[in-house]
Amino acid sequence: MTSIALRRPTFRWPDVSLRALRVWQRNRDVYLQLWKSEIIWPVVEPVITLFALGVGLGGLVELESGQPYIEFIAPGLLAVWPMWSASAECGWGSFFRMENQRTYDAIVATPVSVEDVITGEILWGATRGLISATYILVVITAWGLVDSPLAILVLPVTVLTGVMFASISLSYTSVAWSISSLNYFFAVFITPMFWLSGVFFPIERLPEWGQTVAWWIPATHAAEVYRGLTSGNLHWSHLGDIAWMVVVVGIFYALALFSMRRRLVK
Amino acid sequence: MSDIICARDLVKRYGALTAVDGISFSVRAGECFGFLGPNGAGKTTTIRMITCVSPVTGGELTVDGMDVRREPRRIKGAIGVVPQENNLDPDLSVRQNLQVYGRYFDLPPRLVNERIGEALELFQLSHRQDDRIASLSSGMQRRLTIARGLINSPRILVLDEPTTGLDPQARHMVWQKLRQLRSQGVTMLLTTHYMEEAAHLCDRLVIIFQGKIIAEETPAALIDRFAGREVVEVHVGEAERRPLMERLDAMDGVTVEEVEDIIYVYVRAGDGIDAAALKLEASKVVYRRPNLEDVFLRLTGRGLQE
Numbered sequence: 001m002t003s004i005a006l007r008r009p010t011f012r013w014p015d016v017s018l019r020a021l022r023v024w025q026r027n028r029d030v031y032l033q034l035w036k037s038e039i040i041w042p043v044v045e046p047v048i049t050l051f052a053l054g055v056g057l058g059g060l061v062e063l064e065s066g067q068p069y070i071e072f073i074a075p076g077l078l079a080v081w082p083m084w085s086a087s088a089e090c091g092w093g094s095f096f097r098m099e100n101q102r103t104y105d106a107i108v109a110t111p112v113s114v115e116d117v118i119t120g121e122i123l124w125g126a127t128r129g130l131i132s133a134t135y136i137l138v139v140i141t142a143w144g145l146v147d148s149p150l151a152i153l154v155l156p157v158t159v160l161t162g163v164m165f166a167s168i169s170l171s172y173t174s175v176a177w178s179i180s181s182l183n184y185f186f187a188v189f190i191t192p193m194f195w196l197s198g199v200f201f202p203i204e205r206l207p208e209w210g211q212t213v214a215w216w217i218p219a220t221h222a223a224e225v226y227r228g229l230t231s232g233n234l235h236w237s238h239l240g241d242i243a244w245m246v247v248v249v250g251i252f253y254a255l256a257l258f259s260m261r262r263r264l265v266k
Numbered sequence: 267m268s269d270i271i272c273a274r275d276l277v278k279r280y281g282a283l284t285a286v287d288g289i290s291f292s293v294r295a296g297e298c299f300g301f302l303g304p305n306g307a308g309k310t311t312t313i314r315m316i317t318c319v320s321p322v323t324g325g326e327l328t329v330d331g332m333d334v335r336r337e338p339r340r341i342k343g344a345i346g347v348v349p350q351e352n353n354l355d356p357d358l359s360v361r362q363n364l365q366v367y368g369r370y371f372d373l374p375p376r377l378v379n380e381r382i383g384e385a386l387e388l389f390q391l392s393h394r395q396d397d398r399i400a401s402l403s404s405g406m407q408r409r410l411t412i413a414r415g416l417i418n419s420p421r422i423l424v425l426d427e428p429t430t431g432l433d434p435q436a437r438h439m440v441w442q443k444l445r446q447l448r449s450q451g452v453t454m455l456l457t458t459h460y461m462e463e464a465a466h467l468c469d470r471l472v473i474i475f476q477g478k479i480i481a482e483e484t485p486a487a488l489i490d491r492f493a494g495r496e497v498v499e500v501h502v503g504e505a506e507r508r509p510l511m512e513r514l515d516a517m518d519g520v521t522v523e524e525v526e527d528i529i530y531v532y533v534r535a536g537d538g539i540d541a542a543a544l545k546l547e548a549s550k551v552v553y554r555r556p557n558l559e560d561v562f563l564r565l566t567g568r569g570l571q572e
Contacts, residue, residue, distance in 0.1 A: 022369050029366055030357045102353035108319055109347040110370035110418075111339045266280065266320060 014115040014257045022112055023120025024127070026103075031128075042132045046081050046139060050074070053200065063202075074145040075230040076199030078136050078154055079161065079222035086129035086162045087190050090169035091182045094121050099179070104264060118170065118260045122253065125166025126159055133158040140230075148232025157229070157242070161222040164245050167252035168218070174259035193219040218248045270295040270330055270422060270453050271316060277324035278311050285311040287477035288325065295421075298444075298454040300464045300471035302558070304566075308477040309457035310350065313426050316455065317347050330421060343371060346415030350426040352407055354399045354414070360386070361395040364414055371418045378417065385413035389443060405436025412443065416452075423447065425456040429463060441466050461558035473565060480565050485558060492564045493556030494521070494534040501528055501550035510548065520544070523563045530563060532556065 031038060054070030061069040097103040107117050137154055140146055172185040196206070197219035203211050214220045221241035228234045271293035278286040286308040293299040301309040314320035316329060318338035327334045329341045355363050361382060368378030386392040389409040394402060402410065408428065415423055428444065429437040444467055448454055458464050464471050465485045473481040473488075481488055502510055507529075514522050514531060521532040531546065 019370070019372070022372075025369060026355070026366050029362065030355065033357050033362075101356065102349075102351055103355065105319075105349060105351070106353040106355075106367070107370060109317055109342065109349065110367070111343045111372070112370045113339065 014261075015113040016115045016119050016257075017113065019112045020116040020119035020123060023107060023117050024123045026107070027120070027124040028127070042081065042085055042135065046077050046132075046136050049077060049081075050139070050143065070143075071145050073200055074140040074143070075226040076197075076223045078133055078140070078158075078226045078230070079219055080194045080197070080199050081136055082129035082133040082158055082162060083165045083193065083219055083222070084190065085132040086125040086165040087169040087186070089128040090121055090125035090166040091173055091185060092179065094125075094170055094173050095176055095179050095182060097121075098173070098264075108264070114261055114264050115257055117264075118257055122163055122166040122170055122256065125169065126162030129162030129165065130155065130158050133162075146230050148230060150228075150232050150234065151230045153229050154226055157222075157225055160242070160245055160249065161218075164218055164222075164249045164252065167249060167256050170256040171252050171259055174256060174263050193217055198223050218245055221245055268295050269293065271299075271455065272328045273312075273316075273325065274327075275325035276312070276315065276322065276327055278308070278315060278320065279323045284477055286315070289472075289474070289477070289479045290325075291472055291479060291482065293422075293453065293455055295453055296451050297469040298448050298456065298467050300468035301455075301457040301474055302459065302461070302464045302471050302562075303457075303474035304459060307474040309474055310426055312474070313424055313455070313457055317345060317424055318342050343418060344420060345422045345424055346418060346420035348412050348415040348423065348425040348428055350430065352404075352411060354407060354411060356399045359396050359398060360391060360402070360410060363399065363410065364417055367414050368417045373418065381417055381419065385416050388446070389413045403436070405432055405439060408432060408436070408440060409443065412440070416447075420452070422453045422455060425454065427457055427459070429458075429460065437463075461562070465558055473562070475566055481561070488561045489556050489558060493560035494532045495556070496533045497554055497556045497560055498531040498533070498544065498546055499528055499550075499552040499554065500531065500546050500548045501552075502548045503527075506548055510546070517544070521564070525563060530560065532560065532564065 050070065054073055058069030063069060063072055104117055108114055133154060137151065141151070169185070173182065176182050176185070196210070197214060197217050203214045203220065206214060221244050224241045225238050228238050269292040273292070274290045275288045276286055276290070277284070277288050289312065301312060303309050311320065315322050315327060315334065318334050318341050322334060330344050332341050334341060355366065358366060364382045364385065365378060368381070386395055389412065391406060391410060391413065394406065399407065412425070412428065429440050432440065441463070444454065456467065468485055470482070470484055471488070472479045481492070483491065500510065510529065511522070514520060514529070519534060521534070523530045523532070531544065
């Protein structure tokens with residue numbers, strides 16, 4: 001047969017297909033095997049936080065708006081605990097699959113592409129976020145902390161925030177040299193986002209430069225949107241929050257694809 | 267028989283390092299083709315290019331008539347891969363591992379389940395199908411990895427050091443299963459650094475050394491051509507070495523290789539010399555038939571290099 005040798009192009013479009021769902025299904029199947037041991041942190045921690053900060057500390061706190069403190073933090077928890085779930089899944093979880101279990105090697109030997117693997121991992125990270133958000137939504141609703149039926153829209157928004165945090169996390173994982181080096185990511189990015197994105201206090205309390213930083217932080221916008229949805233006070237600015245998160249998704253999904261490809265395809 | 271894999275001037279570079287240096291070979295449908303070579307020779311790199319997980323730097327490579335650069339997904343759909351490292355899913359059962367793997371090929375679940383039944387039967391794992399991977403012996407895990415590579419009914423099965431790390435019994439069982447597959451018409455491509463494995467399984471093989479193919483033949487022809495009819499292994503001390511080498515150098519019709527403290531004397535078929543008549547004297551002298559390892563020593567001059 002005749003064929004013409006093609007020069008390998010320096011840039012090629014990512015080869016993403018529906019087979020990414022096969023990777024998602026693989027992770028789901030493993031999760032269904034392990035859920036009993038996986039579920040304990042996401043179940044216990046939000047409840048403890050509500051008790052310790054909402055009930056305990058909340059009794060001592062008076063907000064300028066007059067809103068009970070526990071009601072203030074509840075929608076914020078909807079943003080940050082799923083952030084933890086999605087980030088941890090695409091941080092420690094993905095790194096372990098990639099380097100320790102060599103799962104990626106097994107998958108890319110089949111018609112599934114590297115880009116499918118990355119996309120499937122991000123979708124699975126988002127799913128972990130969604131599971132966590134669903135649970136917290138049920139808890140805070142039962143607690144009487146939700147004022148509007150619009151709160152159900154938290155779930156579709158969580159798909160967006162989940163994909164966002166999963167993409168950010170996987171981007172870091174793609175350059176992590178060991179599983180313990182992921183600690184840097186969680187200490188320097190995720191933990192500050194957890195505490196400083198307007199979940200536990202209004203960001204107006206921060207110094208001006210702190211407010212500027214907080215504005216750039218994706219978690220701040222997630223918390224804003226959830227606040228609007230659970231209270232029923234939606235505002236046009238929430239569209240801006242969503243738009244910003246879409247931009248962040250675009251940047252970090254592309255980064256994860258590019259950087260993971262560079263690491264995996266040799 | 268037609269060629270099912272065809273490589274021409276295939277090159278793979280990693281920065282300044284050339285791992286595969288312009289090799290050409292072709293694999294015929296239905297045969298077992300071996301890549302033999304020391305670690306780092308370029309075997310695994312070649313395999314990775316054939317299985318479309320590593321981009322080709324230069325040259326041409328077609329698998330089942332398809333260009334690896336253009337149709338990686340279709341090629342990957344037509345081959346089965348058995349990697350060197352165990353990458354089974356440890357949290358899933360034997361059967362689940364195969365089901366999940368079958369899904370990557372977009373195969374209908376009913377078909378996959380049928381094939382899982384057959385594969386487990388063939389590899390004698392049916393009784394362990396609900397067990398976790400960790401509870402399997404390494405031999406069973408390797409059999410399962412091979413079974414997994416067969417889930418898409420591949421035309422070509424690619425095995426990267428299929429028996430490395432297995433004990434002799436497990437190894438023989440794997441060999442038997444591979445011969446069985448071969449008799450069913452599956453084309454097999456394998457890498458190994460075990461001479462015995464290559465001799466057992468391969469119809470033809472190439473020897474790769476430092477990124478180049480240095481020989482290509484059937485195992486028997488290679489032995490015949492490079493190692494001859496008989497080998498004498500002479501274990502010598504320092505004192506005996508020099509006089510012996512001088513004597514051997516003066517002889518016609520024998521070839522000599524020195525590897526560490528052993529001198530190998532090869533006697534060719536056509537030379538009419540009887541090895542016993544050489545009357546080699548040393549602390550230990552072994553007369554034996556040559557094998558692929560001798561071909562190696564002859565070709566690389568230094569034995570297997572790590």
